[in-house]
Amino acid sequence: MHLLNRNKWLIWLGISPSLIVYTLFCMIPIGISFYYSFQNWDGFSDPSFIGLDNFAALMKDQVFWSSLKNNMFVLLASVLGQIPIALLFALLLNSKLRGAKFFRTVGFLPVAISTVIISLTWNMIYNTQYGLINTLLKAVGLDHLAHNWLGDPKWAMLAVCLTIIWQYVGLYLVIFLAALQNVPAETLEAAEIDGATGFVKTVKIIIPMIWGTILVSVILCISGSLKTFDLIYVMTNGGPAHTTDVMAIYMFNKTFSSFQYGYGSAISVAIFVVSLLLISVASRLLKAKED
Template sequence: MHLLSRNKWPIIIGLTPALLIYVVFAIIPIFISFYYSVMEWDGFTEMKFIGLANFKEALNDPIFWKSLKNNMFVVAASVLGQVPIALGLALLLNRKLKGGKIFRTLGFMPVVISTVIISLVWGMMYNSRMGLFNQLLTSVGLENWKQNWLGDPKWAMIAVCITIIWQFVGLYLIIFLAGLQNIPQEIYEAAEIDGASGWTKTLYITLPMMKDIITIAVILCISGSLRTFDLIYVMTSGGPGHSTEVLAMYMFEQTFSSTRYGYGSALSLFIFFFSLALIYLSTAILQRKTKK
């Protein structure tokens, strides 16, 4: 505390540029969206106040609800796919394994690769004629299982979610590894003296001590899934028949392609408040489970 009070002004001066950038590019646009959401505006003509008409239109738009449903599917697939897989891999890599650093690097590599490149590569792998997956099915005699992965509404969303899980599982892998390495080894040694097995230590020591980090990972996973845009936009452009269109893509198309900035702002507010509600709900559920 004495150090903080003694260096108060240097700390404030150092934080001010980042705070200003955050306020200008993150906080102020939210309030601007509130203003635009009650207007009818195409970006060129004069604005017209229409009240809550944009919100009513969104609630009566079947494409909006389909986009919301697709977004919920992405959220569920990400939380139930990325977090458990990353936690399992982290538990394995936290042991003393040969080449552990190489596996960590390989696991994190998809996170830093350009999303456009990932979308193009996986799009070619899903190609119905010469894609890797259909070629593998043919090579093992399962031609009947071949699918038009990105062109069939029944499979397109599943295919996209598999790509999303693969891309971001490495992020949570690194987060969980950092958390596992902060658990004191003395606790494990005491448990071993008491005769605890590896599974018992994981169930009654590791997971309870990782509960806060798991909660943070779930929150990051939900917020990231609700902002999913570029990967789906490159792979499917929301098709076929809006089967992979998500809220961010629907908002983008309405705002910039249809030049309906008021309606697009209303959609962005829906995404904002829906994200807050979903994060609050998931946090409350996780905290309630950990208290029991």
Template structure:
């Protein structure tokens, strides 16, 4: 064995594939925060009311969270199939066949196709979290606001959302930490391809460690994943706490 100091980290920062995987990870984080959180919150607000069949829709909304990631990956890979996939067939059926693509085989579209799957998979988790939080908002506040002439949008933005700000902060932190360790779904759907276009730091770490047998290099990538996660969580906490103050 030979001590090499920070050589692995220097190599990583000069590695274009690592920076591509880092960019893809940032896209996953942004898609999760601005996709999963707003959609989950909107669904929670909608289904927090006394609607017919609300319990059924709550169950359906949470279902993707409890389904195996491998099953989800294979299902969406079939949906995106360029020849027999449901998405391209749907586009053909509504005379939009010119939009049909090889969704997972085209480096320009593959990462965005996966982002849609990631958002769909975890919306239900945040939907349930927000639904539980909404049930703790005092009815007296909402009734008082209604008596003062507040409409539904005003009650949502001035009472409901401020009342569950701490829960939203926790959800954002969960979103960031979960996004930066995304691995299994991408590995099953594309294995980081084509041409590393869907590579994220976790899949790149795995391929460097177990396929390239560069254990030190893979360990260095793991350390950077931890550091980037902590930095993003600290920044998010500071920003949201500043807005709360």
């Protein structure tokens, strides 16, 4: 502690570049959004203060509530899809599986690829006429199962969520692998001597020891799901009939297409508040389970 106090100015010097960038590009824009959420502004004329009118209109906006519901669907699909799949693959790759480095690289590859490239690729996979999925279904005689996956309101959201899960599983795979490699080998050997099987050892020892990492991954997953924008924007632009519209896309369209900058700022504030609430609830629930 004495060493930290003595070198406190060096610590501040080291973190100051990141802190400045974060303040300029994150904190200040959030503050500006809060300010404009109380204004009526089209981006050109002088803004006029209207109090809570934007938020009152937001509460009555059915499209906003639909986009919030879609965001919750993406969030649940991401948390229940990405986290368990990534943890399962991490456990398999951590068990000295042959070719583990190759599978780890392949698993992380979608995270490193541009989201626009991924969106365009999956658009071709889902294509009604020459897409891979419908072509395979027709090849095995299941023509009746072929769909317009991104154009059918019943399937569009599910199709988008499958793409999101596929893209980000690799991120949590790497995080879990790093956590698993820090589990003490002596603890696992002691469990094996006591007769613990692979399943019991995983459930009773390994998962509790990496629970903190799982908690952080869930929070990252919730945060990322509520900010999702580019993949859905390229794949469907919120269609058909707003069935894949999420809050970020709705905010973008209201702000930059309809030039309702004040209303768009109110939507961004709503995204911020919903994110804080969900992350806070998830943190409390998972920490309570840890205790």
